[in-house]
Amino acid sequence: MTGTAALATGLEVKEKVSREDWIMRGVLLAIALFLSVSILLPLYSLMSKGFQDKDGNFTGFANFSEFFATPALTYSIFNSLTITLWTSGIVLVLAFTFAYGLTRSCMPFKSLFKGIALVPILMPSLLPAISLVYFFGKQGIISSWLFGYEIYGPIGIVMGEVIYVFPHALTIMLIAMAMSDARLYEASEALGASKIKTFFTVTLPGMRYGLVSAFFVTFTLVITDFGVPKVLGGKYNVLATDVYKQVVGRQDFEMGAVVSMVLLVPAVLAFFADRIVQRKQVAMVSTKAVPYVPQPSKGFDMAMLGFCSLLGFIILSILGMAFFASFAKFWPYNLTLGLNHYQFDLMDGGSWASYFNSIELATWTAIVGTVMIFVGAYLVEKSKGFRTGRAAMQFLCIMPMAVPGLVLGLAYIFFFNHPDNPLGFLYHTMPILVICTVTHFYTVSHLTAVTALKQMDPEFESVSASLKVPFYKTFRRVTVPVCVPAILDISMYLFVNAMTTVSAVVFLYSPDTTLASVAVLNMDDAGDTAPAAAMGMMIVFTAAGVRLLHAILTRGLARRTQAWRKR
Amino acid sequence: MGDKSAYLIIENLTKKFGDFTALEDISLEVFEGEFVCFLGPSGCGKTTLLRAIAGLDIQTFGRIEQAGRDISRLPPSERDFGIVFQSYALFPNLTVDRNVAYGIENRKTPKPEINAKVAELLQLVGMPEQGDKYPAQLSGGQQQRVALARALATAPGLLLLDEPLSALDAKVRARLRREIKDLQLKLGVTTIMVTHDQEEALTMADRIVIINEGVIEQVGTPEDIYIRPASPFVADFVGTMNFLPGTAGTQGHVKLDGIELATNSSTNDVGPDEPITICIRPEDVVTRGVTKDTDNAVPAVVDALEFLGSFYRISLHTQGPARTGFRADFSINLMRDLDISEGRDVVVSFPADLIRVYGEAFTHSDETV
Ligand SMILES: Nc1ncnc2c1ncn2[C@@H]1O[C@H](COP(=O)(O)OP(=O)(O)O)[C@@H](O)[C@H]1O
Ligand SMILES: [Mg+2]
Numbered sequence: 023m024t025g026t027a028a029l030a031t032g033l034e035v036k037e038k039v040s041r042e043d044w045i046m047r048g049v050l051l052a053i054a055l056f057l058s059v060s061i062l063l064p065l066y067s068l069m070s071k072g073f074q075d076k077d078g079n080f081t082g083f084a085n086f087s088e089f090f091a092t093p094a095l096t097y098s099i100f101n102s103l104t105i106t107l108w109t110s111g112i113v114l115v116l117a118f119t120f121a122y123g124l125t126r127s128c129m130p131f132k133s134l135f136k137g138i139a140l141v142p143i144l145m146p147s148l149l150p151a152i153s154l155v156y157f158f159g160k161q162g163i164i165s166s167w168l169f170g171y172e173i174y175g176p177i178g179i180v181m182g183e184v185i186y187v188f189p190h191a192l193t194i195m196l197i198a199m200a201m202s203d204a205r206l207y208e209a210s211e212a213l214g215a216s217k218i219k220t221f222f223t224v225t226l227p228g229m230r231y232g233l234v235s236a237f238f239v240t241f242t243l244v245i246t247d248f249g250v251p252k253v254l255g256g257k258y259n260v261l262a263t264d265v266y267k268q269v270v271g272r273q274d275f276e277m278g279a280v281v282s283m284v285l286l287v288p289a290v291l292a293f294f295a296d297r298i299v300q301r302k303q304v305a306m307v308s309t310k311a312v313p314y315v316p317q318p319s320k321g322f323d324m325a326m327l328g329f330c331s332l333l334g335f336i337i338l339s340i341l342g343m344a345f346f347a348s349f350a351k352f353w354p355y356n357l358t359l360g361l362n363h364y365q366f367d368l369m370d371g372g373s374w375a376s377y378f379n380s381i382e383l384a385t386w387t388a389i390v391g392t393v394m395i396f397v398g399a400y401l402v403e404k405s406k407g408f409r410t411g412r413a414a415m416q417f418l419c420i421m422p423m424a425v426p427g428l429v430l431g432l433a434y435i436f437f438f439n440h441p442d443n444p445l446g447f448l449y450h451t452m453p454i455l456v457i458c459t460v461t462h463f464y465t466v467s468h469l470t471a472v473t474a475l476k477q478m479d480p481e482f483e484s485v486s487a488s489l490k491v492p493f494y495k496t497f498r499r500v501t502v503p504v505c506v507p508a509i510l511d512i513s514m515y516l517f518v519n520a521m522t523t524v525s526a527v528v529f530l531y532s533p534d535t536t537l538a539s540v541a542v543l544n545m546d547d548a549g550d551t552a553p554a555a556a557m558g559m560m561i562v563f564t565a566a567g568v569r570l571l572h573a574i575l576t577r578g579l580a581r582r583t584q585a586w587r588k589r
Numbered sequence: 590m591g592d593k594s595a596y597l598i599i600e601n602l603t604k605k606f607g608d609f610t611a612l613e614d615i616s617l618e619v620f621e622g623e624f625v626c627f628l629g630p631s632g633c634g635k636t637t638l639l640r641a642i643a644g645l646d647i648q649t650f651g652r653i654e655q656a657g658r659d660i661s662r663l664p665p666s667e668r669d670f671g672i673v674f675q676s677y678a679l680f681p682n683l684t685v686d687r688n689v690a691y692g693i694e695n696r697k698t699p700k701p702e703i704n705a706k707v708a709e710l711l712q713l714v715g716m717p718e719q720g721d722k723y724p725a726q727l728s729g730g731q732q733q734r735v736a737l738a739r740a741l742a743t744a745p746g747l748l749l750l751d752e753p754l755s756a757l758d759a760k761v762r763a764r765l766r767r768e769i770k771d772l773q774l775k776l777g778v779t780t781i782m783v784t785h786d787q788e789e790a791l792t793m794a795d796r797i798v799i800i801n802e803g804v805i806e807q808v809g810t811p812e813d814i815y816i817r818p819a820s821p822f823v824a825d826f827v828g829t830m831n832f833l834p835g836t837a838g839t840q841g842h843v844k845l846d847g848i849e850l851a852t853n854s855s856t857n858d859v860g861p862d863e864p865i866t867i868c869i870r871p872e873d874v875v876t877r878g879v880t881k882d883t884d885n886a887v888p889a890v891v892d893a894l895e896f897l898g899s900f901y902r903i904s905l906h907t908q909g910p911a912r913t914g915f916r917a918d919f920s921i922n923l924m925r926d927l928d929i930s931e932g933r934d935v936v937v938s939f940p941a942d943l944i945r946v947y948g949e950a951f952t953h954s955d956e957t958v
Contacts, residue, residue: 037647040664406664481678484645487665488672489692489743503682586681586723 037407042493046405050415053398057418059445060461061425064433071279071436085280095264095277099284102245102260105176109183110240113191114233116184120333121195123326126225128318130327136196138334140189141341144565146522146539147249149558151182152551153344154254161354174256182250185340187243188333191236198232207314231299238296242289246426248525253546261285262525265428269435269529279436282429293424341562348556363556371544372553373536377560380538383455383527384520384564388513391460391467396509399471400501404483404493423465427525430462435529450532458530459520467512474508475501506579514572518565596621596779597642597747602651604637604803611637612803615651622777624770626790629800630826635783638800639749642781644668656746671740675752677732679724685711685735686720692743710738715768730761737769741776748773750782754789766793787827791815799823821947824868831874831915835867843867843946846909850885852944859948868945871902874917876927879938889915891933894924903929905937 039047075081089095120139124132142150158165158173158181171177206228210220248262255263261281269278349359366372402415422430438449448454478501486496502509524539531537538561546554580587597619604612612634619625627635640646642653644665652661660668679688687694689707698706711717714734724732733753740748753769754762770793773780784790790797791811799806799814799822807819818824821832835845837859842849845867852867859865879886889905892914901919906912917937919929929935 034650035648035661037644038662038664038667040666042666043664479674479676479678481674481676482680484643484665484672484674485678485739486691487645488643488668488670488740488745489695490666491691491695492666495695500680500682583682586725 039407043406043408046401046493047408047411049397050401050405050408050411053394053401054411054415054418056394056457057415057421057461057464060457061422061430061433062418064430064437065425067436067440068279068282068429068433071276072283074276076276085276089277089280089284094259095281098259098261098264098281101176101258102262102285103288105179105183105251105260106241106244108176108180109187109244110237112180112184113187113240114236116333117188117191117195117236118229118233119326119329121192121199122225123330124196125199126314126316127323127326128316129323129330135330135334138337139192141337142185143189144518144522144562144569145186145341145344146524146542146558146561147182147186147247148253148524148539148542148546149344149555149562150185150340151178151250151253152542152546152555152558153340153347154178154182155551156343156347156353156555157339163354172256174254175258178254178256179251179258179260182254183244183247185337186247186250187240188337190243191240194236194239195229195232198229198235201232231302234299235296238292238299242292242296242426245288245292246285246428246525248428248528249543252543262426262428265432266528269432275432275435278432282426282432285426286424286429289426289429290424297420344555344562345559347552348559350552353552363552364560366541366553366557369545369550369553370548371550372541372557376536376541377538377557379452379535380521380561381564382452383459383535383537384517386452386456387459387463387520388517390456391463391516392509392513394460395464395467395512396471396502396505399468399475400497403472403475419468420465422461422463425462427462427523428528430458431526431529434458434526450530450535452535455527455530455535455537458526459523460516462523462526463516463519467515470508470512470515471505474505478504503583506583507576510572510575510579514568517568521561521565521568594621595619596623596656597781598652598654599642600652600654602638602641602648602653604634604641604646605649610803612641612648615805617798617805617808619779619781621779624773624780624782624793624795626794626797627781627783627800628787628790628794628797628827629785629806631785633800634803635785635800636751637803639751639781639783642747643670643672643749669745670747670749671743671745672749673733673736673740673751673753675755677724677729677736677756679732679736679739681724683723684720685716685722685724685727688724688735689720689738689742691739696743706742707738710742711735713741713772714738728761729757730765733757733765737772741778746779748778748780750780752783752785755784755786762789769793791827799826801826816943818868818945821866821868824945824947829871829916831867831869831871833867833869833913833915834911835865836862837865837946843944845887846907846911846913848887848907848909850887850939850944851941852946853942854944854946856946863948866947867939868947869915869939869943871916871918873940873943874915874937875940876917876919876929876935876937877923879936881936883936883938885938885941885944886936887939888934888936891929891931891935893931894929901929905935908934 072085073080073082075084123129124136154173156162158168158178162173165173168177206224207220210224215223246262248266251258251260251263252266261284264281265278265285268274268281347353348363349361350357351360351362366374366377398415398419402412402419405412434454437443438446438454440446448457482496482500483493486493522539524543527537528540528543531540538557542554542557542561545557595618599615599617602612602615603610615638627638629635637646641648644660644663647662652659654660655669680691683691686707689710690703693703693706707720708717711720714737716731716734716738719727719731724735727735737753750769754765757765766789782793791814794811796808796810797814798808801822807814807823809817809819814823814827818827824830825832833845835843837856838844838849838861841856842851843856843865844850850867856865881888888908890908892904892906895902895904900921901924903917903919904914905917906914923929927935
């Protein structure tokens, strides 16, 4: 018989879908449904709002025409791009040099410097901005250093953003540098190339994807950040603060929708560009690279130590200033220390309740988010067949990254507050804050989970199927235990971000569910800068505590499981 | 195999990945208790066929029947097989005992019974007293034994092995080869092993299935495959073979560089003087006691000697106008007795029953003469 005969006689074989496959598909669909409700439909509501007037009539591009006819608003686009490009440029240089020092020099205290550099991750972006006010504001201790310029405006925003995004850019640079191949350096040295020539012919080209990726991440973070310009913007308007002002200040939801759609454009573009670059980078490292081991070189090592010390000092001063300001009784007149700024219940716009609400939100986000994201990633990676369903799910998992928090939050107002929405009961509750926060930080966690799952032998599932062990048992007995480090990473990431985030939740809290980060914003707005700093410090203390707990857990786990983990 | 019944029947199986056809119209029967090897170059579709049999990657067309049951559409969990992968795929966080027990623990077996069974299985694969270790604490060979014990624990009707020895070093590989074969004989479990290593297939298999580019080239016992390769591909892939350009002669004869050679291989389907390929294995070339008058005598000149340990591989060429190059394997004492060295004239003979003739001109892939 020939092949064509087989084709003629037999129809294509369709695999029987087993009970387990149905379970997998069911759970996958449930998570996909969650993401549809938590991002797809709200975004749709937002988009349609942009094309409606106040009474809900379709008006086409009328709102957009109005937007582009309002110079105050269009000017924000220009402002946003200006501060974003400045910040990206500065951060790339600083983070590259810092990462270069950490990986290519023999300077001492490397892990200490790395730890310090990551400190800003623990702060809401409002906090470095507040700290800058204490340095450079009207009553700041070194305001004269700005040569007559004001901290409120582009200079201040760029300074604040640089500190805010520095750890993110640094992390990407460190990964890119760790991946570069020592053999290239040896070859270059063997060919007699000078250090400078090696730098330009080997180091920089090898880093190009890392640099581009860091640029896009910085770009997105800055253009969508709302904390720093909120505190330091002054009369200098940017897109992110415009959204807030249109919605919270002027209650003009339609224009808010339009501005946030304008904000969505660069975020989405940067997102796709970054995905393309990431893919190329992965292709580049598929061959096994030999890690580079730096050789001591006194002058270079000292220079790097000097640079890293300076940056480390700046970051610590920012933190230290916020810390000090939160305890100083009456800046700048009475600098004795006390706890009066921590009596949040006496302030407008803040209370201890909001701190505990934040803890509650972070805890729920960490628990619900970790379970859902890890299970979702597992099913996307390991379920069989169901190609369209899985592709759709994959798209839904990646999508949140492209949506700025402010846009997400505003979209939630339109979607959940709509009178016809049966889910409207969620509006102004803790669950909606949890849903929003889980969604907002879904993608990074998802990618962490996927990376961990991909490192497992793909045949574990085949083996357990052959042994007639249902997949959920293998998931519980093998997949989860092996992935515990990644699971801890994800839950910590979610917790810390839920503590520090402002952008999405600022539209969604109610008097019963005020949050610490929002309290920082509101107290600062009301002129209570010191209490704002104090609340910011509470967030830092909490996030640092969680990080510490995470480190202890991870280390303890590593000790307990070292018998079976590959060294 | 007339006394045994077909345990596994594969009918017209085709597997496509998009537009690419990885397997085309595969039909095959495997008998109860048999040890079958799928042998072929890397990328020819061996693993794809094994995974179709397991239900891990279901075929696009075709039927599979196991023990009289049509399993074509069934997911792996509803089929009856144990599987071992090249990567071992042992659960890293479970001890050897728990790995082996993984499949039986799920079956509501009482605990003491499970433990006894696990101990017995570990004994069987030659790893007693190692049950408390984790996979990472074992060598590759030991891990593969554990994987084998785990696959056998549920007493499957069919054992599937995908290159189980390829990740191991040569010594361990040779030992495990023998042990797996002994174990299979002892348990009588029908076994299919995928390998790209001809030596492995020749020493272990009852029957070998040679696959090339998604198509079965030949199915036969190791002797069949080696002595009577059905196609130039098989002849080339298994063992070493001289491929010599020649022409067809009278019935039962071929011509090599002007010399007429008798052959038992069929030459019916080619007309006289049409080009053909004459094949002879280097070890089948005879020279001791050969004179110009011996049957199938070929006068030749020695070009080069290559010492390969237990024998020499000699490059020669015929003395006719074509100066056709070929290789011969001569033992060390033969070399000494006949004093063979570079540049010497020798007369060799290609025994008529060991010559294979293929109707097409063929250039073989590696190792040109
Ligand atoms: N999942 C897949 N998608 C696309 N092509 C595949 C897939 N799996 C295998 N192939 C292709 O099918 C062919 C046979 O692969 P395989 O069966 O793994 O070969 P081998 O004989 O080495 O085991 C190869 O060309 C391979 O690239
Ligand atoms: Mg294979």
